[in-house]
Every structure is written in structure tokens, then in C-alpha cells.
Amino acid sequence: MIFKVYYQESKTEVPVREKTKSLFIEAESVREVLSKIRGRGYNIEYVQEVKGAYLEYEKQNEDFKVLEI
Structure with missing residues (x-):
């Protein structure tokens, strides 16, 4: 399965919609996606x-x- 991950590049900054980025990862579950990144x-x-x-x-x-990954 392919998953799209929406993220901010830094955990220390306040999330702002305009700075949201995305990437695609192939995995079997959401849990596997999170463990990969x-x-x-x-x-x-x-x-x-x-x-x-x-x-x-x-x-x-x-x-x-x-x-x-």
C-alpha cells in the first residue's frame, strides 16, 4: 500500500498549513509508516x-x- 504523510519539518515549530509538506511511503500499515520515519x-x-x-x-x-526506506 502507498501512504501519504503530511508533516512539518521541525517538531519545535508551530504547525502552519502553508509549511506543510508531504511524502509517499510504501508500507503495510500506518504503524509501519511511522516506524520508518x-x-x-x-x-x-x-x-x-x-x-x-x-x-x-x-x-x-x-x-x-x-x-x-
């Missing part, structure tokens, strides 16, 4: 499974890249 210092806002038409839409974006 645990040591990066991100402030995780939301983890969402991406599938079907939504995944196809995201693949059309030139910035779409599944992070290999």
Missing part, C-alpha cells in the same frame, strides 16, 4: 492511505515519488 525529526500531522483514483491522480504530479 521515526528518526527524521518530523512533526507528523496525518498519515493517509492512497489508492484507486486518488493514487492515479497523485501519480500525475511531477513531484510524485515513493520514498524508499
Whole structure:
């Protein structure tokens, strides 16, 4: 499964919507996603499974890249 992770780059800053970034990770569960990115210092806002038409839409974006961890 592919998951989209919405995050802030620093845990010490107040979350601001305009600074929210996202990345895609392949994993079996949300728990596995969180364990893969645990040591990066991100402030995780939301983890969402991406599938079907939504995944196809995201693949059309030139910035779409599944992070290999």
C-alpha cells in the first residue's frame, strides 16, 4: 500500500498549513509508516492511505515519488 504523510519539518515549530509538506511511503500499515520515519525529526500531522483514483491522480504530479526506506 502507498501512504501519504503530511508533516512539518521541525517538531519545535508551530504547525502552519502553508509549511506543510508531504511524502509517499510504501508500507503495510500506518504503524509501519511511522516506524520508518521515526528518526527524521518530523512533526507528523496525518498519515493517509492512497489508492484507486486518488493514487492515479497523485501519480500525475511531477513531484510524485515513493520514498524508499
